[in-house]
Amino acid sequence: MSDTIKLNRKDFRSDQTVRWCPGCGDYAILAQVQKVLPDIGVPKENIVFISGIGCSSRFPYYMNTYGIHSIHGRAPTLAAGLKLANPDLTVFVITGDGDGLSIGGNHLLHACRRNVDINILLFNNRIYGLTKGQYSPTSLPGTRTKTSPMGSLEQAFNPISVALAAEATFVARTIDREQRHMGEILRRAAAHRGTSFVEILTNCLIFNDGTFSDVTDREIRDDNRLRLEQGQPMIFGQDNDKGIRMSGCFEPEVVSLDDVDAEDILVHNDKLEGSQLAYMLSRMTRPDFPVPFGVFRDVDHLTYEEGVFQQVERAQAARGVGELKDLYVASDTWMVDDDRNGHNGHKGAIHDED
Amino acid sequence: MAEPGKPVQIKVVDDVVIRFAGDSGDGMQLTGTQFTNTAAIIGNDISTLPDYPAEIRAPAGTLAGVSGFQVHLASADIHTPGDEPHVLIAMNPAALKASLRNLAPGGTIIVNTDEFTRGNLRKAEYESNPLEDDSLQNYMVHTVPITTLNRNAVEDIEGLFAKGINRSRNFFALGLTFWMYDRSLDNTIAWIEKKFQKRPEIVEANRRALQAGYNYGNTTRTFQIRYRVKPAHLPPGIYRKITGSEAIALGMVTASELADKPLVYCSYPITPASDILHNLASLKHFDVRTFQAEDEIAAMGAAIGAAFGGAFAATGTSGPGVALKSEAINLAVALELPVVIVDVQRGGPSTGLPTKVEQSDLLQVMYGRNGESPVVVLAPSTPSDCFDITIEAFRLAVRGMSPVFVLADGYLANSAEPWALPDPESMEPIAVKHPKPEDFQNGSKFLPYGRDPETMGRPWAIPGTPQLEHRVGGLGKQPGTGNVSHMPEDHQQMVAERAAKVASLVDVIPDLKVIGEDTGDLLVIGWGSTYGAILQAVQRAQRDGKRVSAAHLRYLNPFPGNLGDVMARFDRILVPEMNMGQLAMLLQARYLQEINSLPKVQGQPFKISEIRNKIDEILSQGLGTVGD
Ligand SMILES: Cc1ncc(C[n+]2csc(CCOP(=O)(O)OP(=O)(O)O)c2C)c(N)n1
Ligand code: SF4
Numbered sequence: 001m002s003d004t005i006k007l008n009r010k011d012f013r014s015d016q017t018v019r020w021c022p023g024c025g026d027y028a029i030l031a032q033v034q035k036v037l038p039d040i041g042v043p044k045e046n047i048v049f050i051s052g053i054g055c056s057s058r059f060p061y062y063m064n065t066y067g068i069h070s071i072h073g074r075a076p077t078l079a080a081g082l083k084l085a086n087p088d089l090t091v092f093v094i095t096g097d098g099d100g101l102s103i104g105g106n107h108l109l110h111a112c113r114r115n116v117d118i119n120i121l122l123f124n125n126r127i128y129g130l131t132k133g134q135y136s137p138t139s140l141p142g143t144r145t146k147t148s149p150m151g152s153l154e155q156a157f158n159p160i161s162v163a164l165a166a167e168a169t170f171v172a173r174t175i176d177r178e179q180r181h182m183g184e185i186l187r188r189a190a191a192h193r194g195t196s197f198v199e200i201l202t203n204c205l206i207f208n209d210g211t212f213s214d215v216t217d218r219e220i221r222d223d224n225r226l227r228l229e230q231g232q233p234m235i236f237g238q239d240n241d242k243g244i245r246m247s248g249c250f251e252p253e254v255v256s257l258d259d260v261d262a263e264d265i266l267v268h269n270d271k272l273e274g275s276q277l278a279y280m281l282s283r284m285t286r287p288d289f290p291v292p293f294g295v296f297r298d299v300d301h302l303t304y305e306e307g308v309f310q311q312v313e314r315a316q317a318a319r320g321v322g323e324l325k326d327l328y329v330a331s332d333t334w335m336v337d338d339d340r341n342g343h344n345g346h347k348g349a350i351h352d353e354d
Numbered sequence: 355m356a357e358p359g360k361p362v363q364i365k366v367v368d369d370v371v372i373r374f375a376g377d378s379g380d381g382m383q384l385t386g387t388q389f390t391n392t393a394a395i396i397g398n399d400i401s402t403l404p405d406y407p408a409e410i411r412a413p414a415g416t417l418a419g420v421s422g423f424q425v426h427l428a429s430a431d432i433h434t435p436g437d438e439p440h441v442l443i444a445m446n447p448a449a450l451k452a453s454l455r456n457l458a459p460g461g462t463i464i465v466n467t468d469e470f471t472r473g474n475l476r477k478a479e480y481e482s483n484p485l486e487d488d489s490l491q492n493y494m495v496h497t498v499p500i501t502t503l504n505r506n507a508v509e510d511i512e513g514l515f516a517k518g519i520n521r522s523r524n525f526f527a528l529g530l531t532f533w534m535y536d537r538s539l540d541n542t543i544a545w546i547e548k549k550f551q552k553r554p555e556i557v558e559a560n561r562r563a564l565q566a567g568y569n570y571g572n573t574t575r576t577f578q579i580r581y582r583v584k585p586a587h588l589p590p591g592i593y594r595k596i597t598g599s600e601a602i603a604l605g606m607v608t609a610s611e612l613a614d615k616p617l618v619y620c621s622y623p624i625t626p627a628s629d630i631l632h633n634l635a636s637l638k639h640f641d642v643r644t645f646q647a648e649d650e651i652a653a654m655g656a657a658i659g660a661a662f663g664g665a666f667a668a669t670g671t672s673g674p675g676v677a678l679k680s681e682a683i684n685l686a687v688a689l690e691l692p693v694v695i696v697d698v699q700r701g702g703p704s705t706g707l708p709t710k711v712e713q714s715d716l717l718q719v720m721y722g723r724n725g726e727s728p729v730v731v732l733a734p735s736t737p738s739d740c741f742d743i744t745i746e747a748f749r750l751a752v753r754g755m756s757p758v759f760v761l762a763d764g765y766l767a768n769s770a771e772p773w774a775l776p777d778p779e780s781m782e783p784i785a786v787k788h789p790k791p792e793d794f795q796n797g798s799k800f801l802p803y804g805r806d807p808e809t810m811g812r813p814w815a816i817p818g819t820p821q822l823e824h825r826v827g828g829l830g831k832q833p834g835t836g837n838v839s840h841m842p843e844d845h846q847q848m849v850a851e852r853a854a855k856v857a858s859l860v861d862v863i864p865d866l867k868v869i870g871e872d873t874g875d876l877l878v879i880g881w882g883s884t885y886g887a888i889l890q891a892v893q894r895a896q897r898d899g900k901r902v903s904a905a906h907l908r909y910l911n912p913f914p915g916n917l918g919d920v921m922a923r924f925d926r927i928l929v930p931e932m933n934m935g936q937l938a939m940l941l942q943a944r945y946l947q948e949i950n951s952l953p954k955v956q957g958q959p960f961k962i963s964e965i966r967n968k969i970d971e972i973l974s975q976g977l978g979t980v981g982d
């Protein structure tokens with residue numbers, strides 16, 4: 001059986017040729033997922049990848065697991081139904097910023113809120129790749145594309161803030177270029193019970209090359225990103241000389257470690273039931289703040305399907321496991337006799353004096 | 355007025371149609387349901403038609419706020435809630451006005467005179483009081499101060515608030531109706547006691563009101579005649595009353611049990627389909643897993659996910675919801691997964707008439723999706739047929755690995771009839787096969803889109819099965835492997851395979867039966883809930899010596915194999931349907947025979963007389979150009 005033989009990353013490669021543009025960030029994600037899966041302790045026949053539509057959503061075809069390449073934006077709905085059919089499966093949803101936050105925004109919100117035990121990997125390249133480069137809900141305002149030749153006018157979604165607002169119990173961010181970090185995050189996401197939402201920043205070198213260069217360019221990246229580590233102070237910078245301090249009315253500020261006491265620096269805690277800290281961190285963006293990477297929130301709640309099956313058990317305990325013959329009986333039944341006179345159910349005499 | 359002392363006469367009648375009408379706050383649905391329940395228990399054949407406004411509380415006293423419940427009880431086999439009520443119980447002027455149009459000439463009207471105030475008459479848009487002018491002279495009108503009599507009966511009940519006093523008026527009316535039809539109050543009293551067990555003052559008020567209504571009939575002698583409708587001659591068995599919604603829910607659970615599969619039902623609330631979800635949500639002890647989705651798209655998506663996982667998956671909605679589901683239904687077509695989709699049709703387009711009946715989604719479910727997208731389409735004919743057709747839908751879905759539509763409608767869903775409880779032992783199990791790794795040991799390769807030579811279905815390999823890992827998707831595919839392919843021949847072949855698979859179900863669906871002679875001047879073809887009205891119209895025509903037969907389509911895609919032959923044996927074809935002629939168009943296109951269409955889109959079911967008249971009209975036209 002596959003769960004007794006140690007699998008390796010090759011076991012997860014399907015026989016299909018990968019067709020992303022050479023250099024697309026999605027390759028790195030595929031490689032890391034294939035590397036991590038042998039370690040999560042789930043036989044590959046119990047793993048299902050479900051995607052929507054987009055470059056990123058071709059992902060399931062490349063995985064030698066069960067998979068569905070569904071329709072645009074709807075993958076979380078299929079995942080929820082699948083978990084109701086078989087809660088023992090490990091289900092990954094693969095989606096893009098357009099797939100998950102534009103056409104499928106509603107489903108993403110509701111998947112998070114229900115806390116179905118699935119892992120949502122949102123590949124954020126801040127552009128519509130497959131349809132050849134229109135701006136997306138995560139494109140920065142002013143992004144010039146074929147549909148926004150003078151610059152896009154819309155405020156961008158922050159996927160982490162959205163997931164937190166939608167009550168996701170596990171919320172994390174990683175990036176295509178950081179293989180080891182991505183691996184850690186994927187492991188934690190897979191281990192989490194309930195909906196895990198992982199934003200993976202990924203580079204579309206054809207239509208949006210360099211959109212994340214702030215946090216990927218060797219020379220500047222360490223000053224522009226913040227590693228969130230459980231129980232660790234929020235310190236960053238090329239020389240680890242900067243930190244995040246809370247000031248005034250729940251406003252974070254970047255401070256130099258030379259100017260403040262070490263204990264003034266915020267310490268990360270992703271286990272807080274309230275998502276205020278996580279939400280505040282999610283709002284930190286360039287250029288005023290470093291971009292946080294890591295786990296924003298990781299709390300343990302009852303999952304949707306656990307709730308469903310508990311209710312089934314409770315109903316069966318209270319009423320007995322349903323049997324068809326009892327199903328049909330209603331409060332009022334009556335018997336029609338063989339003599340075809342149909343009178344048996346007649347209850348009580350009719351008061352009649354005439 | 356009856357003469358005091360003269361005994362009230364009891365007249366035995368074959369059937370009677372009673373309509374309870376009042377404001378939507380007056381509890382008319384409940385009143386009608388209670389009357390029906392007692393009739394059913396006594397053994398009458400019954401058929402009901404609830405008719406209520408879309409608003410929960412339209413302005414009180416207005417025409418828009420009228421809620422009606424029509425019940426037909428009979429000692430003979432009946433199939434419709436009746437064309438015209440014989441008796442109307444009108445709780446206010448608006449109810450009288452809204453219902454009068456349909457009342458049988460010479461019919462009986464019982465009005466609550468207390469509500470015929472100047473204000474209420476104005477709200478009902480009456481220029482003068484119909485009880486005082488001669489506009490009701492063709493009816494037997496009984497004026498009863500129901501509000502006052504009810505108040506006298508209940509006002510001294512301790513704990514009953516002033517507001518609660520009028521609440522029991524409907525029970526007064528019900529009690530009076532029970533007296534008129536020689537019925538016991540016991541069943542309703544038992545119901546009241548159970549329903550309001552935590553509110554003794556309400557039990558007392560309703561019981562007293564009911565009894566007071568009954569006594570009013572008994573003592574005042576306002577009515578000289580009471581009626582008795584004898585039990586119907588139904589086949590022996592244990593019966594209950596069932597609505598279409600209940601029958602669909604029970605059919606789904608039954609199908610899942612027959613296959614030993616869990617049922618996953620995914621739906622987004624919409625009138626008139628919500629009751630299916632309500633019913634199933636209370637059947638969790640049958641391992642029913644209900645999912646209230648965020649919208650209809652999600653409901654369809656979840657059903658597809660559940661089917662991929664090997665469950666019995668279904669979704670239910672109405673026309674607007676089907677429109678939203680279309681893209682996902684096509685995914686199910688491309689993934690070739692069994693999903694049952696119930697469309698409880700209502701008046702359209704757009705939001706249309708949410709609480710009224712129509713059959714105008716036929717072409718939507720047949721053709722309302724992009725690409726070549728054949729699906730199986732079934733339509734139940736009666737509330738109890740909803741049970742059988744739902745089971746059949748799962749059987750065909752699994753066999754053909756295809757989405758299957760059940761086209762019900764608001765009338766079927768809400769109306770009730772007696773239902774003989776089926777025997778689970780006598781039902782054929784639904785065989786489901788999931789391939790196993792062992793099936794592929796002798797060198798044969800697992801092909802996700804390989805086809806069973808007999809059914810043409812693809813293998814239903816489910817996650818959790820070792821070695822059969824595979825990917826499915828909505829992109830064009832290579833036959834057999836299902837791998838993504840844009841090759842011209844591959845696409846053509848896949849389109850053809852899916853079409854042939856659905857078409858081949860004709861081998862396992864029953865031939866169309868003709869009700870009446872096999873040949874004749876006219877064949878009336880119906881589908882869905884028009885069954886009862888068509889059947890009775892045709893039977894009446896036959897009794898009048900006309901060479902008319904009826905045939906009812908429960909299978910709309912594929913059509914029964916003999917449909918063309920059956921049609922060809924008749925000179926003319928008439929298709930009454932609650933749309934502008936959608937089935938007529940399909941039949942004409944497919945069988946090249948001229949069709950007479952009888953369309954009706956008034957949000958109301960056909961009356962028997964409407965079809966009966968059309969039959970005469972067509973027969974009187976002579977054969978004319980047909981065959982020239
Ligand atoms: C119903 C529907 N509308 C539109 C499309 C066209 N479409 C395909 S992918 C896509 C956007 C994908 O963007 P994103 O989710 O960011 O994925 P990426 O390609 O960038 O990975 C669009 C608009 C479609 N396939 N289906
Ligand atoms: S278009 Fe962009 S997202 Fe799509 S494959 Fe190419 S690089 Fe990747």
